Amino acid sequence: MNLKPIPADRLPELLRGMPKAELHMHIEGSLEPELIFALAQRNGVSIPYASVEDLRRAYAFTNLQSFLDIYYAGASVLLKEQDFYDMAWAYLQRAAAENVLRTEMFFDPQTHTARGVAMETVVNGLHRACVDAQAQLGVSAALILCFLRHLSEEEAFATLEQALPHRDKFIGIGLDSSEVGHPPEKFARVFARCRELGFHLVAHAGEEGPPAYVWTALDVLKVERVDHGVQSSKDAALMRRLAADRIPLTVCPLSNLKLCVFPDLAQHNLGALLDAGLVATVNSDDPAYFGGYLNENFVQTFAATGLTAQQAFQLADNSFVASFASAAQKQAWRERLQAHFAGF
Ligand code: HPA
Numbered sequence: 574m575n576l577k578p579i580p581a582d583r584l585p586e587l588l589r590g591m592p593k594a595e596l597h598m599h600i601e602g603s604l605e606p607e608l609i610f611a612l613a614q615r616n617g618v619s620i621p622y623a624s625v626e627d628l629r630r631a632y633a634f635t636n637l638q639s640f641l642d643i644y645y646a647g648a649s650v651l652l653k654e655q656d657f658y659d660m661a662w663a664y665l666q667r668a669a670a671e672n673v674l675r676t677e678m679f680f681d682p683q684t685h686t687a688r689g690v691a692m693e694t695v696v697n698g699l700h701r702a703c704v705d706a707q708a709q710l711g712v713s714a715a716l717i718l719c720f721l722r723h724l725s726e727e728e729a730f731a732t733l734e735q736a737l738p739h740r741d742k743f744i745g746i747g748l749d750s751s752e753v754g755h756p757p758e759k760f761a762r763v764f765a766r767c768r769e770l771g772f773h774l775v776a777h778a779g780e781e782g783p784p785a786y787v788w789t790a791l792d793v794l795k796v797e798r799v800d801h802g803v804q805s806s807k808d809a810a811l812m813r814r815l816a817a818d819r820i821p822l823t824v825c826p827l828s829n830l831k832l833c834v835f836p837d838l839a840q841h842n843l844g845a846l847l848d849a850g851l852v853a854t855v856n857s858d859d860p861a862y863f864g865g866y867l868n869e870n871f872v873q874t875f876a877a878t879g880l881t882a883q884q885a886f887q888l889a890d891n892s893f894v895a896s897f898a899s900a901a902q903k904q905a906w907r908e909r910l911q912a913h914f915a916g917f
């Protein structure tokens with residue numbers, strides 16, 4: 574699309590109003606401290622923080638693991654189907670307000686089943702929120718079940734078995750948690766099974782881990798998108814492969830900043846990924862923990878890196894292209910995106 578020049582001081586308004594899809598967001602990472610405390614009280618769960626402020630002060634991360642320890646502790650207040658619904662509904666209302674037309678939300682069932690929460694409690698609560706989002710907010714919402722990679726492949730198989738009675742309520746399978754030391758190929762057999770079952774496949778790779786993990790996510794797991802993938806820029810052959818095969822990367826700038834993957838946003842490689850012809854997208858990852866929902870990721874990244882309105886269009890268009898929605902749905906969203914830019 575040919576765009577007229579848009580002054581830098583109007584970029585935040587352009588970005589916030591822009592129709593977009595979010596493809597990398599862990600629903601447990603949308604749990605705000607206020608909701609953690611409210612659910613802890615409602616369920617009689619004790620948490621080792623005196624107040625909302627005390628909990629927020631603990632959000633000073635040095636790497637992925639330092640975040641995951643607090644993230645799993647926060648999720649411990651989720652017990653009932655209504656808790657999962659309330660968490661997802663809070664995020665979906667926020668998404669609607671930020672002009673997110675489509676969201677594909679990760680969830681981590683093993684974090685909950687390990688505490689004795691039934692799979693159906695988790696899936697039914699989240700799915701009911703997705704149904705209501707379409708009906709009441711006009712947001713298209715889908716779920717992607719993630720296996721925890723610090724656990725065994727056998728445990729992933731058991732989780733898949735528990736989830737299969739609910740297979741109509743999620744569209745894909747992902748892989749998250751502690752990356753280094755847990756390469757994608759550890760899950761080769763369970764991903765092959767999920768592929769046979771017809772699920773969409775994605776995996777976190779190249780967040781902290783090496784480009785080799787992105788290669789095996791592609792060649793062994795056969796994923797359709799790579800979550801994060803920012804370390805790919807260290808491997809020229811991999812960059813050519815990602816561009817040639819149009820494998821989307823779901824990039825999460827504020828997450829990368831908070832987990833010290835990049836020292837500051839100005840040094841983020843999002844612009845370089847776009848310049849190399851990759852289908853890069855912007856996402857919030859764990860917005861309650863990383864200081865911003867999707868629009869904040871766009872606005873802060875554009876301010877720090879000097880990305881342009883043309884690149885904003887590209888990123889939003891990529892988000893629809895990379896989504897697992899139908900071709901007709903993608904085309905309708907693209908027309909809304911074009912109208913937003915034309916009217917600006
Ligand atoms: O950024 C992440 N990386 C890996 N696992 C995760 N689980 C929630 N967020 C993340």
Ligand SMILES: [Zn+2]
Pocket residue numbers: 597598599749777800858
């Ligand atoms: Zn993630």
